[in-house]
Amino acid sequence: MSRLQVELPGLSMKNPVMPASGCFGYGREFAPFYDLSTLGAAAVKGTTLEDRFGNPTPRVAETSSGMLNAIGLQNPGVEAVVAEELPWLGHYDLPIVVNLSGAEVEEYVQVAKCLNESEYVDALELNISCPNVKKGGLAFGQDPELAAALTKEVKQVTTLPVYVKLSPNVADVTEVALAVEKAGADGLSLINTLLGMRLDWRTGEPILANQAGGLSGPAVKPVAIRMIHQVRQVSNLPIIGMGGIETAEDVLEFMHAGANAVAVGTANFSNPFVCKEIIESLPTLLDEIGVHTISQLGRDEVQV
Amino acid sequence: MKQENMRVYSHRHIAEQTYELVLEGELASFLQAPGQFLHIKPPGGELLLRRPLSIAKAEPELKHCTVLYRVEGKGTQQLTALSPGDTLNVLGPMGNGFPIAEAQLGETALLTGGGIGVPPLYELGRQLKQKGLRVVSVLGFSDRQAVFYEEQFRELGEVFVATDDGSYGRKGFVTDVISQEALSFDWLFTCGPKPMLAALTEQHKAAKGYISLEERMGCGFGACLACVCEPLSPARAGQTFYKICKDGPVFPLREVKL
Known part of the structure; x- marks a missing residue:
């Protein structure tokens, strides 16, 4: 077995690195840059029942060591994703995680059902933490009971492993983590973006047309590390860790905190080669710290 | 890339x-x-x-x-x-640049740029001139201090400069210069702020040509969906949105909602 191999429910990954949902489209834009089979897995763009245009522009604003986005879950709808996008990406040798979202429980359930029709989906990621849609999304992620109920409903209609993507916009992330674990989640993804805002200093007007947006990039990394570490104290669920990862060193830091795999988000935008470069750098780093296989990293099991 | x-x-x-x-x-x-x-x-x-x-x-x-x-x-x-x-x-x-294959020797190309939208028109003008087109440029700037590349464009052909405050060249917008001079052309190429693009499109409803759009971008290669715009006719376009970075930044006139 390769020293970078990690095993998570539904995801047999040749290395722990996947591009994060929303930062990779459905893969097509990255294919010119490197062989996508290099990746440990891929988490594709947030998918809803119907196609969505998303929010008006401007949709991004830069901040120190980070960026705000308010794309608004633009996607072609699950039917088109199943018919056109997944078969294309499915030709590569990598497990696919489909991130799904909805305005209400029923929509998540419908999307999950439609995804049963595709042979190319290896796991679902429930997006209960998107700050950029008016209905649903984040509302589910901020209420442990709603999050648990949603997880339970989706679990009932799918045989795929379900990862729940948690929001950092909560007082205590462990409450939501434990609630969805109890409801049957197979894994957790954290963190989604932090709610933020920027104004034009001349006019006082928001820079994003949506006014507020989600903060990502290295600026949020310490928050992610803290939250993963916190969740790892109370749960043994597999964790896909994300939030500002830019380097192989960051990957090891996330795994020390308790992540079993990682997702790289914003860094893909400024350096489309970043996932490949990180994967290539991992063995040397492991040598440096005297670790043979990357799955040795991480935390001891907690007693729950 | x-x-x-x-x-x-x-x-x-x-x-x-x-x-x-x-x-x-x-x-x-x-x-x-x-x-x-x-x-x-x-x-x-x-x-x-x-x-x-x-x-x-x-x-x-x-x-x-x-x-x-x-x-x-x-x-x-x-x-x-x-x-x-x-x-x-x-x-x-x-991104995709200005297609110039159809432009023919002897035709006239009108290059219309506003502010920092002027630069891509310079390389375009060089290539059009080399193809044997007559190049006429109308460049708009906010004021005298903002004017650049007038001499460079003059090497390509006739140049008109307009400033918003009249501190250099004509006072007014590029569209004012075009109507005052009754400029005629076979091709219209333009890049600049959206209001300028919209005014030009309105002024030349039947013109052949291309516009180049500006927008805040994330990745620049089509992955982040930050810089989208809507087709004027989604049915004809066969899609509900364009990515400015990847499908553009250059579009045919009357292809996108401005």
């Missing part, structure tokens, strides 16, 4: 808050069409996103390409510190 640490060949101030940067590297041999852009990483390290700068002049034989930029914020401010010999991380060439 390539990523390269390009070398700064020259860098000079050409107008108020506006600079000309000549970069040297292999990437300069890959430029396909005028109107494409380079996606440039600000050198400071603190800013994540690249800055899309359109290519004003391509000299593949020298491995040079020229971009012009106006200082708008921290990223472009960081660029001003570059000196010859410094390197800059560049991804490019990006």
Whole structure:
């Protein structure tokens, strides 16, 4: 077995690195840059029942060591994703995680059902933490009971492993983590973006047309590390860790905190080669710290 | 599309808050069409996103390409510190440029640019002139201090400059100059702020030609969906949105909602 191999429910990954949902489209834009089979897995763009245009522009604003986005879950709808996008990406040798979202429980359930029709989906990621849609999304992620109920409903209609993507916009992330674990989640993804805002200093007007947006990039990394570490104290669920990862060193830091795999988000935008470069750098780093296989990293099991 | 640490060949101030940067590297041999852009990483390290700068002049034989930029914020401010010999991380060439295959010898091309939308029209004009077209340029700026590249455009053909406050050239907008001079043309090529593009499209309802759009971009290669726009007719386009970075930034006239 390769020293970078990690095993998570539904995801047999040749290395722990996947591009994060929303930062990779459905893969097509990255294919010119490197062989996508290099990746440990891929988490594709947030998918809803119907196609969505998303929010008006401007949709991004830069901040120190980070960026705000308010794309608004633009996607072609699950039917088109199943018919056109997944078969294309499915030709590569990598497990696919489909991130799904909805305005209400029923929509998540419908999307999950439609995804049963595709042979190319290896796991679902429930997006209960998107700050950029008016209905649903984040509302589910901020209420442990709603999050648990949603997880339970989706679990009932799918045989795929379900990862729940948690929001950092909560007082205590462990409450939501434990609630969805109890409801049957197979894994957790954290963190989604932090709610933020920027104004034009001349006019006082928001820079994003949506006014507020989600903060990502290295600026949020310490928050992610803290939250993963916190969740790892109370749960043994597999964790896909994300939030500002830019380097192989960051990957090891996330795994020390308790992540079993990682997702790289914003860094893909400024350096489309970043996932490949990180994967290539991992063995040397492991040598440096005297670790043979990357799955040795991480935390001891907690007693729950 | 390539990523390269390009070398700064020259860098000079050409107008108020506006600079000309000549970069040297292999990437300069890959430029396909005028109107494409380079996606440039600000050198400071603190800013994540690249800055899309359109290519004003391509000299593949020298491995040079020229971009012009106006200082708008921290990223472009960081660029001003570059000196010859410094390197800059560049991804490019990006996007689709102006298609000029259909433009014929002897035809007239009207280049209409506003502010920092002027630069891509320069390389376009060079190529059109080389094809034997007559090139007429109408360039709009906010005021006298903002005017640049007038001489360069004059080498291509007749040039009219307009300023918003009348401090240089004609007072008014590019559309005013076009009607005052009753300029006629076979092709209309334009780049600049959206209101200018909309006014031109309105003024020349039947014209053949292309517009180039500006927008805040994230990745520049179609992954982040930050810079989208809507087709005027989604049915005809066969899709509900365009990515400006990847499907554009150049579009045929009357193709997108302005």
